[in-house]
Amino acid sequence: MTVVIQISQNPLQIASGDAAEPWQLGFQDAATPVMQGIIDLHHDIFFFLILILVFVLWMLVRALWNFHYRRNPIRIVHGTIIEIIWTIFPSIILMFIAIPSFALLYSMDEVVVNPAITLKAIGHQWYWTYEYSDYNSSDEQSLTFDSYMIPEDDLELGQLRLLEVDNRVVVPAKTHLRMIVTSADVLHSWAIPSLGVKCDAVPGRLNQTSILVQREGVFYGQCSEICGTNHAFM
Template sequence: MRSFSMTVNSFFSMSFMPVVLFVGTFLFPQIVFLDAPLPWQIGFQDPATPIAQGIQDLHHDICFFMVVVLTFVIWMLCRTLWHFHWTKNPIPSKIIHGTVIEVAWTVTPSLILMVIAVPSFALLYSMDEIVNPSITLKAIGHQWYWTYELSDYSTADDASIVFDSYMIPEDDLTLGQLRLLEVDNRVVLPVHTHVRVIVTAADVLHSWAVPSLGVKCDAVPGRLNQTSFFLQREGIFYGQCSEICGANHGFMPIVVEGVSLDEYISWVSNKMEEI
């Protein structure tokens, strides 16, 4: 009976979620965000960091050039097929060399690539830039869960805030929770704060990725990779391991909860009391 009710709830959630998002986007645009994947989703999740916004803007700019080039190529092909059909042009013309057209199809793509390169280089530079962080979060990938460590609030290594984050099994989900995406311990971070994330692994290759934050960093055993982000709004942001790491690769999600500074301080205080 429980499995049947969960199936019904899952069906209604999948069926009406697009409608709820569509209506909510127009009625309450300031509170409705897409921070988790949806069935049959095509577009991006709503950005929550400047990097994620920059990635989506660059994607849209490149798509503009792609549509222009695609339209021109299709027009040329259709025009060629129409005018040079054997019924209209039974005697084919023998054109071996055309300087103007060869210069045109060489220079034009070069100019397009140069125009695309300017914003892409700026985005790459901003992604690699590490501003003096206020918080450093260490994420360690395991088969198949994540371990998080916050050492900014302790003077000794054994007093750091360390906790494991496991996926909540489907049988333990409550109404409204997302299947394969919910965890028992979320990463809580404050908004409007520069955060540095150090990523590593304890066994095999993993990847710490959260689409709404524009973050995807490989976790390599024996090495430390780092990335950073700046949360612009509160919310719950879902991600998953993006490197095939074994049989349960699809069962180690990532959940980052953006909260106000006061709520973050309260969360840190509670974690320190548990040590």
């Protein structure tokens, strides 16, 4: 159950794909403000982690060297200043981490009041059904289709194994999209790394998220919830 979304001003345009590369360690290129915020938060927290690691290693080496029992047999069992320092400084660091973290969490939970497009994704074992809800009515043909992963034997040259699908979802760039996710059988998870989206598909429940893709491209994702025998091929 591979997730593929094509973002383009022209639906017939062939755009480059955003997918994980072999031996990739970092993030995929961000295509939404949320994903860019996740990457920035990661870099900010990683900076503090490096500072803490260097400081702790420096203190450990210095303590082992200066307070060796042969050089300095005196033992320090209590120090008020030390207690204050290692209580205040971690609190300040946690505050610098918590403020951007909560800001990002609240921005991820924001729901667009009047989205341009509403797209519904229904998880099945083991494929997705997509529905353009804004264009479904009794007078017009329903814009609903199934999206299956292309078997490895049917792949064409240049197509990605375990990522390509027979029917892609096409939505315009720089447009507010409301995504509604649910499931028809078991738990699934609709996830696209480049968009910073991971939404659980729960039977009998509608989960909602908002997406604003800022550039054109083809964005690949996969089911992120173990959902049966063929989950590895979704």
